Amino acid sequence: MKTIKYYFLLIVLLFHIVNVHAQRKNIKTQNQNIKQFIQIWGLVKYKSQKSIVGKFDADKVFLSLIDSVKNADQKQFNQLISTMIGAVDPAFTAKAHSYDHDALNSYRHLLKNVDYNWIKDKKYTVALRKQLIALSNQVNLSGNHQYIPTVWYESDLPNEAAYTNYTFNEERMNLLTLAKAWNAIEYLFPYKYMMDKDWRKVLTSMIPMFREIRNRLSYEKSVLMLEVAINDTHGGEFMENGNLKMTSDIVKVRYYPPFDYKAEAKGIIVKKFLNDSLAKSSSLKAGDEIVAINGIKMEGWLKERGALLPASNDAVKYRQLSTSNNDRGDTFAFSNLKGGTLNVKVRRDGAYLNLKLVMLDRRNRESIKIIEDYILQKRAKEKKIKGIENIGDITLFRAGNFFDKDLPKDNDLAKLSAELKSKRALVFDMRKYPQAPGLFGYYLPLVLGKAPFAFARYYAADLKDPGTFIHREGIENYMYMSKDGTKPMGELYKGKIVILTDENTQSMGEWFSMMLRQFNANATIIGSQTAGADGDVKRLTLPGGYRFSFTGNGIFYPDGRETQRVGIKPDIYFKVSAKDLSGVEDVHLQRALNLIREGK
Template sequence: MKKILFFILTLVLPLYAICQIKQNKDIFNFDFETIVSGSPIKWGSNLPVIIDSLNPYHGKYSVILEINDSSKYNYQMLTISLPHGFKGKTITLSGYMKTENVRDGYAGLWMRIDPNQAFDILQTCKIAGTTDWTKYEITLPFDSEHTTGIIGGGGLNGKGKIWLDNFSVMIDGVDIYTLLQPKAYPADRDTVEFKNGSGITNIKLNKTRIKNLKDIGMIWGFLKYYHPAVRNGNYNWDYELFRLLPQVINEKNKQRRDAALTEWISGLGEIFTNNRNITDTLSVLKWIDESGFSPELTAQLIKIKKSDRQNECYYVNMGPAGNPVFNHEKTFDSMKYPDTGYRLLSLYRYWNMVQYFYPYKNIIGKNWENVLAEFIPRFAKAENEEEYVLAAMEITAGIHDSHAILWTPSSTVLRQYFGQREAVPKISFIEQQATVTAFYNDTLDREHGLKIGDVITKIDGKSINSIIHSKLPITAGSNYQTQLRNIARQLLHNNDETIKIKYIRDGCSKKTTLKTFPKNEADRYFRFAPSADSCIKKIAPNIAYLYPGLLKKTDLPLFWKAIKDADGLIIDLRYYPSNYLLSDVANYLIPEPKEFVKFFRGSIIDPGSFSFTPAMEIGEINSDHYKGKVIILVNEGTQSSMEFSTMALSQAPDARVIGSTTAGADGDVSYIDLPGGIKTMITGLGVFYPDGGQTQRIGIKIDEVITPTLEGIKAGRDEILEQAVEVINE
């Protein structure tokens, strides 16, 4: 059984935001000279970085990581993924760093080699205080034959400000650039013909054309991930779609259409088959036999299904955690409103990624093949950028995954649609009613007259129920409660300077007008989480409280001192963390290793096939573990790594989970790029209890369900926390 590495959770988002590497000289952007939308390409970070043109060590730019005293965060990591197919025994990461008033911790470089080979997390070169540009380096041993991933970069743990610049990597003392053997992919050379448009516009849809478009989309995606020549990067598969569509889209005669498809596929290259037994776990290939294709086309597709494929693919590979990383997917950012061909490409690309690599396809709740046919008119007929983006938002929301948010970083269309201004009240759905539960800013709009506990019934003349009804189809969420959570965050957004609302207080209906503010003024992203000085405390003489998101390694002795003699420990996982030392906390609570999770991973060789990993363990042998009750608090804000953490920490001997339905999105994410600069995600790794119990959509197992009430909100009570205290005192 495998033991968990504590650091994997803290880097899950930045790691998989990084694009897969292309083999050319500027591939790594080690000196941060290539900046897109204010960020250095190829690099990720758990917090926004600052690009500095005034203090570079080399070239035009350096990168600043900064955490000030008022920040709720206590660490920031800059991350890059490195290739790992080199023969060698050691890898050295070096970089230049400058610091200013680094305190309550230190800065340094870091690197990790998977699976579980070696890591150095800011330990080799601990830099504090104020220092000028200095070169630092760390060297780790690695087994090149068994390495599945290498990530590294620079980071700050504590407070202060650091600059980073001019990184380099050496394998056994040889610069990585001299070891790179550029591979010329034919797909990378096919870049001109359709760069300004697909040439496919104004498709007049009818039943035959929609059927043709559906079949083409399914065959195109199947070949993308199954045909050896396409997998090897011999074709720009986006452009091949544009070459194919005009040949078959208008063909009314099915036999002629299938003959044209058969001829096109034959031109891709010879196929060699083997006798492997393919396990079609999620039934993604049944359509080949059930679609009514000609015998020749069906036989051809079956032969490709049985083709001899290697464990690598130009368009996708598996990340260190086992979730898909989609490669070589052009974003076509300049096409804010792509033409019909590119919009269909967007639909086909997304549909097939879900078809072959989404571990929860079987619980979407709809026939995924029918979804493709349903959305062909939506994408083909979109008359402007907004309609196109909303169609993409609806199909992504339709997989019912809390990770499946959609954004357009280079476009304002969504910001305009949802509103670029907002009022200061914070809304949550309490007893299924839109309730004021806090205020984002206490200094703005003091005249609004609202109080905590007021229930909003109308916004600018629209009832809350009608707003919910209109927003649900485009709102990502694994379950209804999480969709309401996300809708609540947008209720008081608009593009005007005021919002008129109706609300109920103590049974009486009232009206008021709220001022709106730019989001940065309203402090929209302030998290209502415990403050840094309250993450470890006694809330009663016999009860300790932990908010682990702000816990630092240096706090662990204080944590043990606070809990060791307490009757109960409350761990609050209702807020997404800025940091979390999962294994360190678990080792205090669990007396011996215990299984708590197993993963459901996809396959590169046979896309659509998934298999369970052995169960993973948490904890270590510890006779001096904590002996009291452990109560874990959860709600709809408990998502992803917090759900994973709940599964792990609930293995403590006397642990109970108390609260309401969690977000139901428990697994590493995979990023997706679509034409027009659209970006979205899927949960790319299935997460299950060791007995096979489901976590996606339904959330984490809860021992005692407690939901906040209107009366409790009005009284300023935390009813979930109160119940935890009551359980401890029983």
């Protein structure tokens, strides 16, 4: 009897193992079908003539086919895909219009992202492969596109439904989200070739994750992981207030340190306590550098907590982990804590101390009030900073504090020109995002005698061949061109120009830093690695009303060197020390003044 029972249990176990294996094999096949469908659907969306002119409702097609495609065998899959593609008009082939990739000029066209090798997959029938190849070789002669902005610097991708009432619990819609975001990067992100991970492998890894989404929390986290995967600081827009709703649940930021701080590769530097009472009660002091928390060295601690922060480079990761220039109260470097008291190892005056750090609890009203009061004080102080200031024979422009209301009036231009040209040097602080782009793109060149000039290579999505990018050669793409024929005023300013940059110098700040560096032969950049995200941001609307952001135009130095991820290279590397961070003096600015006055 025991033997029969034993064999029965063995048979049940074997049946279960076989069944689990079959289920896994089925899921693997489904995921493979989903991946292939997403790639081909994107090719149709961005390259087919019917989609270009608005006769292909990409979302509707995806939602109607995904379940059938997912469960299809190979023969059925090929039939479904072939029907979706339809006839490919031979009148629009690239070769017929002298637009074959092999023949295009590599200076005029950015072709590094183009790779249709996946079409060669032998799982596709010969007939389907021919369809796909023909489709990939189509060109758009209309000058418009249903899903790409006609004006290259416009941000919002057109005709993308928001599905604002979506509840995040439908596999079809979650996969549509993945398909839309993945293909937007595939065809409209100029720096896809610079990402750490192969984009097709990212798709493979993301499909199971998006299939498992059941609520808003898992939805937001999955999309956030896509943003992280593109290695682009502009992707950080996804985390802004009003977009990401579940930040505290995703990164678990319950506790707040009693001080402002800056995170760096090897430590967290204490800058300023939120109030005097907290400073007196803490065993830490301003200027201390925390090198380990709960026995974990800072490098590993910060790497774990920066894993879900979109960034082009490590400098931005550390910026996002800091409270520097952060008035939202984010303290990601102290996320995912099990309790409010930490054992910290601190470096102070060359010695190491083991101390206790007692955090503020955001569930405590008194703690919240302390944090809010400090942030409000910082905002009030920031508003008092002047956008333009004379320091003896030097004029300082602070890009982040100079607003459109501060722009000169036409009848003041001659006076401003004479005043600035009399200065020994001009300093441009680009450590905050420029608030008055007209100052840099028009007024300063005008009054300093600089004619508009191309200081970069600017590439925008090529509507004729989505997936490639075309060089915008006109000077008006780089600087404002006066329509009334206004000429620069007098001779070019030849005094010293110093530009201050750091990890907060981003996008437009990087763009104008490039321009100022080439303004005259006497310009110098002093600073550290910038955000590495130059070029107009593009925003894709996703189900649930979310915005998926990325850099949409390619910006390169005139000699072809990348700015993306690398940032704007300084002539003099400068980084504030731990000791100086806790002080009140702007030592970065002081470094610039020393260069001007002492030549070193």
